[in-house]
Amino acid sequence: MSDVTTDLFGGPARRAGRVVPVLVPMPAPRPYSYAVPDEMHVEPGSVVQVPLGPRQVFGVVWDGAEDEAVDPKKLRPITKVFDCPPLKEEHRRFLDWVSTYTLSPPGLVARMALRAPAGFDPEPMVEGLRYSGILPERMTAARTRVLDLARDGLSWTRSGLAHAAGVSSSVIDGMTAQGVFETVFIPPPPVVPLPDPDHGASRLEGAQAEAAAELLAEVRALKFSVSLMDGITGSGKTEVYFEAIAETLRQGRQVLILLPEIALTASFLERFESRFGAKPAEWHSDLAPKTRERVWRQAATGDVRVVAGARSALFLPFDDLGLIIVDEEHDPAYKQEDRVFYNARDMAVVRGHIGRFPVVLVSATPSVESQVNGLSGRYRPIHLPVRFGDAALPDLHLIDMRRHPPERGGFLSPVLLRAIGKTVAKGEQALLFLNRRGYAPLTLCRVCGHRFQCPQCSSWLVEHRFRGQIQCHQCGYAERTPECCPECGTFDHLVACGPGVERIAEEVERHFPDARTIVLSSDILGGVKRLRLELDAIAKGEADIVIGTQLVAKGHNFPLMSLVGIVDADLGLANGDPRAAERTFQLLSQVTGRAGRSGLKSHGLLQTYQPQHPVMQAIVSGDAHAFYEREIAERERAHLPPFGRLASIIVSADTRNDAEAHARALRLAAPSTQGITVLGPAEAPLALVRGRHRFRLLVHGQRSSDMQGFLKAMIAAGPRERGSVHVQLDIDPQSFL
DNA sequence: AGCACGCCGACT
């Protein structure tokens, strides 16, 4: 190989001591410099191993501005270059962009693209067999079947051939011993078979066909675009975007389907398989290490055509990515809130822009900012109405709790109780939804008024009667339920305030002692396995009344479910979160959508003290558009995203006092800034509550450059405890691409 | 982010 003239790092190589920048997985502000040993070939994007302090780490050879000379005495040589495709130019620009946008060190962003230790070297060849032309000494029926397959001269794996011929592998071994096969080395099999774009194509009609045609046109245009596809559950969004995937596959390009982690279910994969004849490669946090490496590598080589993954899949080193689908685009799980703070939905848009390919955002209840982008024409809106002849939507009604109060000590109104009774009597199922785990969210002493509070983070301790514990849902602190008040020592005067699912179950059992009642919440004893069993049991009709938290909102179909009761539809409306109304709308839409999917005439009843609230009105009238319009206007008034003309800053910290203190300092650091919102510990994400002296700034605004200048000044001037400032720019990325 | 170094409290 010729050397000097092909040096990719500008000009002839200085033979003695070529130096390249390398991004290492630590929070340095820029790449470190390493010496390239003679005879070693590296180029920008090469995945390498380098010494860093006392250990060896993975890194990526970078490019860009020449960095100032580093003390040559510090310079150490690259240990090794991995034999894998270098990260592509567009991938590197993407990582740079994410680093700048999120104000995260580039090395930590690059680390997300290298999350497959040991996947960087090629997989070893697999030992295989090929027919040698020699016949076995004696023919048997089993041997004939094997030879019929092997005669084509292609290579087989030992177990693959045995399986295909329907014989045991000892038949193969016997033939091998007689020289029927010669050993060959074949490339390892792909992690998933190739998907066939024309495998299970179904004919789409009406609105679905029109929507698919629009997406197809975007794919064929071979350029950047963002489409926002909305339509309620059952309107066939998945079938429509499958058509866009098929077209991208026909172009020979790769596809990424982003899903919130919990939506990556077997049922989604099966749906994909029945359309394309093969499963997509999966990518999520609890993938087996071996599989993880293979998916990483095969995405890089192009052997994997479709990846369905959680947000981190966005950082895979695709060979030729041609389409990203972001399903459930409104889902907050797309936000990563530790180390590098980013929203995968927005970064997907950025990756599409850099790679010049289409991105499709999909949701039954789009986020307000995406809706705005759809309305303004920045994203192309595609609306799917309900298909004619489909199961009717549930018939939804509000229960005004001021007019139909529950009996003393209860939480279920007589109207809802009557409806449950009727449903159960018909042999159908009722779902009661309350997004609150445990028995009661607050316990207090009736004698002295003491309230049980978390000693670590100061939120209320939630009683879990079934486990005999009081727990902090913020930080995980738990203790045995005390029998007396720690303040005044009085026994038997502790009182539970407010309902949780366990308490609703108690009330239901009191009214319907003969009904089979199940409580479903994420803290269920027996974990995910038990949960799956319970869900199957419910689907088979082995329960009459199901009481569940938000985990019943997703996915599962209960064919016998004909009543949904929302115990407290107002819960979540008044928690200080600027997205409270939006989140409630999304959650309640999902839950009420659980009924009415079976052909049974079904009903939804929402208990509320605020029947006039826009969320309640939007849900029962089915007029989502009116809700969005109002919500958008509301935010415009409050200078909240996506319209904040001035920066809007949200500070959250582990105590409300800390948050207030930070906010005061921010006002001092940047007096022109308006709209500082302070969130207390209840709203602070778990990760931040756990680490002490950490706070988070959520900055909403429209222009990234302004935001960043402002933030840098503020960080320099503001209070900073051990450098642990985390910043999330919750801005529309398109406005400053 | 890791990891070493270093300085004060309770224990095999």
Place this chain on the structure above:
DNA sequence: GTCGGCGTGCTC
């Protein structure tokens, strides 16, 4: 006398 908590500083 040591073990071990986490504060501080460094890595091309």
